Amino acid sequence: MEKINVAILGSGNIGTDLMLKLERSDMLQLTTVIGIDPQSEGLRMAREKGYRVIDSGIQAFLEHPEWADFVFDATSAKAHIRHAKLLKRAGKVVFDLTPAAVGPFVVPPVNLTEHLEETNINFITCGGQATIPIVHAIGRVQPVAYAEIVATISSKSAGPGTRANIDEFTETTARGLEKIGGAKRGKAIIILNPAEPPILMRNTIYALVEGKKAAAREICDSIEEMVETIRSYVPGYRLRTSPIIEGNKVTVMVEVEGAGDYLPKYAGNLDIMTAAAVKVAEEVAKHRLSKLLAEEGKR
Secondary structure (H helix, E strand, C coil), X not given: CCCEEEEEECCCHHXXXXXXXXXXCCCEEEEEEECCCCCCHHHHHHHHCCXXXXXXXXXXXXXXXXXXXXXXXXXXXXXXXXXXXXXXXXXXXXXXXXXXXXXXXXXXXXXXXXXXXXXXXECCCHHHHHHHHHXXXXXXXXXXXXEEEEEEEEHHHCCHHXXXXXXXXXXXXXXXHHHCCCCCCEEEEEEEECCCCCCCEEEEEEEEECCCCCCHHHHHHHHHHHHHHHHCCCCCEEECCCCEXXXXXXXXXXXXXXXXXXXXXXXXXXXXXXXXXXXXXXXXXXXXXXXXXXXXXXX
């Protein structure tokens, strides 16, 4: 099947990690990397790999919209607000890895199929990507009255953007636990751990299900099935222990080891975001190409 041409907007750590992940995609062909610093390592790597490089920002890309149909925005929330308007006008499908939240939040194994026609997709938070699927898996068996998550990440993997948006992280993730995960009430906490050597991303999920007793076997099976689904696009995602079920309380501990493409392996919190972005873009590409083939078949 023909690949869809894509561009990356932003040549920092996230954009560079995306570049390496996209090299493995059967559905997406990276053509263009856009930055604003000609000396950045990301643009240097893109040049060496033979991609088209723009070092003067988005305007030069907009003058050649034929270079890519999909655009990953790995800049900042403030910049994305402006980019989103320009890219919408240019008819591009945008995958937003900033906290701007212009489009709907998507967590691939939970609600991707609802948003395949969207033109701007956001990836909520790293904690949300790691924990909302588990809450959803529990809720498939028994309604979740309350879900609380504690996301612990290495302090080294938290950049200025993460540190400046801690309140947004907790509020947005809590809303995601409710609106996407299905919990009636959600709460999120994040801890930046300064330990050396840096720790992997670890998440603890506490869920209270309705009724006096949780359906232990069915809930464990649902969680394990969900973990395998996530591992299909985040291979370093795993349970740290078997789920612990006491009465109506379910405790699940997961950790995320990064693929080590560009980001260090301890930065699983960033890796799960770039991996989710590639996964969603591939599924949107499949959906659009399938529609195109179906329309051609009718002619």
